[in-house]
Amino acid sequence: MVDQVHKEFRKRDLLYSGALWLLSLIIPDPQLHYRREYQLRRRDLFYLLTILLLPLIWNDAHFHHLMVLAGIHGILALGLTLFLGYAGQISLGHAAFFGIGSYTTAILTTRYDISSFLAFWASGLTASFFAYLIGRPILKLKGYFLALATLGFGEIFLVLVRESPHLTGGVIGIFDIPFFSIAGFIFDTYLRQYYLIWGVLIGLVLFSKNLIRSKMGRAFLAVAASEDGASAVGIDVNGIKLGVFVMGAAFAGLAGSLFASVMSTANPDIFSLNLSVLIVMMVILGGMGNLYGPIAGAVFLTWLIDGLSRYQEYSLPIYGVILILLLIFFPDGIGTRLRVRLIYLISYWGRKRRREKVEL
Amino acid sequence: MFVPARRSAFRHAGEVGEPIIKDYMDTWNIIPQLLISGITFGAIYALVGLGFVTIARASQIINFAQGEFVMLGGMVTFFLLKTIPLPYPLAALSAILIVVLIGFLLHLLVIYPLRKATLPILLMATLGASLFLSSSSALLFGTLPKALPPFSGSGPFEIGKVSVSPQSLWVLVATLLVLLSLYLLSHRTLLGKAMEASSTDALGADLSGISRHLMIFLAFGVSAGIGSIAGIFITPIFYVSYHSGTLIGLKGFIAAVLGGWGKHGGAILGGFVLGVTESLSVAFIPSGYKDAIAFIILLLILYLRPKGILGSPFIDSRRW
């Protein structure tokens, strides 16, 4: 009798722990820091395989196109999460660096016939150069004022783009940017672009992972938690902030370059405040201080916007409401909250069942 | 396609209105005219800035939906005046009430549930609210820009070579009245003191029996009221459309920072400085760059003197 009950329990526990294991495979850890995020784990392999196989399994042009956009958003969010999620500084001007990258590629490839591979690197460099120039004066600000200053930079960028038509094509923008190509291989289908974008994204994730596990990552977190404490152990707080700002801008510049040579167009409407807000949303919904979360957030929000677009004029109010609801219910990221809740629920069911059994 | 297409909140910024300037060929001749329009603009920025300051004095929150109150004030009045033909004063008054109600709702539905949230989340939530308000106003009232009839008189009168519309004077009077009543509220009543207390030290205020959330709630109502008053007073001069709120809101915020964050007088001074500078800049640089001026001023003031012209009680000088 006792044996039987015992056996039954074991089966059930297996079920719950199986669910937990599956969950831990898919949803990132809420307490990602020290041991977790450093080594490549089984979960990473799972992600990698999903990314590689998904477009082959789900062979649909619209899906591929959407995932290309999501990947570009993912690069943007990855750059911002270093700045916002790790170093704790807020920027509402990230779209401007994206724009700078896009226009650099657009101008270099259409006017000067430079190969898109070179233009890709040049875009990252240009974006980080501008980030250095703008970051030096404004990064002494904090909180709302930093947000406002970066927002102001974004707006100035837009005005400059619109008012210099000979360089940027003004309001109309630049068209017919050649597709990205390496050594004669042209990325002209959505599937090829998918692998290009997500390949770059994986590279940048590995780079960020290394950054986070080294002394620079610790310095970011230290600056976010206590600037006085950081400077007391010899961390150059302003230098770190500037460095991570420039790094985020470089990521955005690379993303912009890819965007230009994948979409073949660059125009100022794309790089407005809305995009900056969207990137910040991706980071918040993905969870602060987390590398995979913002990418998941990017995929989620890209899908959400695409899904909403069928409601036409109602899409914007709905979008606004969804954003607010997400912020209210998942302030520390969807993944983090969901995981905590689910784990709690599953273990609660488990405990409840057991309690009932014992009472019988 | 890429981002929900609230495309051109900033592109059509000029549409908030450039007052009709007579065709003087000589740059120096139009300067008095620009000055007048700059002062009108300045008064609007000042009113919007006062809205920001009211909330900041109660909670340190910055409500990026402030500009939408202005837009809604104009829009709702227009709607009440034209669709349900109400008399003008009644329409204006009910518009103010409706917008105040929206302000209260904004606090109850967005800010209060996020009372424990960190800064970026609050920031995003108010931006989301701003997006919601502007896009639903486009849905309800249509996307066409709208203008109200002026309060009194019809044509502008001339002082020397400069034409002044009576509505500009109305705007100035409104600014003055709002400033006066805010000053009285915060310096002469216990409620004002309580608001200030809950802003400077939230926990301390709680411990001394001031309900912090009630203060913020009231502040949202007051600032929505100020915003809608600004909207009603300016809509006769400038066309207001659903997406003009964001830019007006940002410029009002810049005005408040420029003058001295958290000070009523600062918002007024900053508003006029910003309005006049922006307006005069048209004489010297292409008008397309006009919107960049405000942000360049912002970057300069934040870099050189983040406390603003008059100094700010909320910004610690040692740490900046």
Place this chain on the structure above:
Amino acid sequence: MIFLSVEEIVKNYDGVGALNRISLQVRKGTVKGLMGPNGAGKSTLFHLISGMERPDSGRIRFKEREITGLRSHEISRLGVGRTFQTLQVWGNMTVVENVLTGMHTRIKGDLLSSGLYLPWIKKSEETAMKEAKEILERLGLFGRWKWFASQLSYGEQRRLEIARALAAKPELLLLDEPAAGLTYPEAKQLAETFSRLKESGFTLLLIEHHMGMVMEIADEVAVLNNGELLAEGPPDVVKNDPGVIEAYMIRK
């Protein structure tokens, strides 16, 4: 040899004098206690020495080198470590990471090479990790090395802050009320740690209200009151100074 010398320091906050022409010297290898009632200007003096704030006039020299006006991380890199009166441990990191961050300047790496995790970065990180664990062991926190700093008790956080300051290998350590809020046994333990540090050649400047602790480990004591230097000398002499007794009696 005079290690740290503060000369005629003046600091005002919006017209209110916090420090008025203070001069102090700390010799190498000694422990100097800094005492005084609340608001006497002790913490302000620490802020000035560590570069968090700038003096209105006067000079600060460390190892014969003028450090007045340097930024705080530069001063820290010269070998001045400090702890804070209000705890500044990084709760978003684990205990061992806190200590590793303390070694920031001694670990190799910059944005690019750390991102690529080049071989020498890896080596440097590994040796640092070994050393960090040794430091934690010395301060009795080794059992907690994987915990988040925010999960530690108050006393442990205090010790962690000291561990972090030690990790930077400072030559001079400024300790701002390290025993504040600790229970008696914890404070006792801390005092033992300090005497061990002193034996191993550290120079300490210590703000403390625990009379017992100061008398036990300090070689010299300075007493501040209202921004003025009230008395300076060996503990026994200062303890019986009538001015000091008066200041403490009235203020407390």
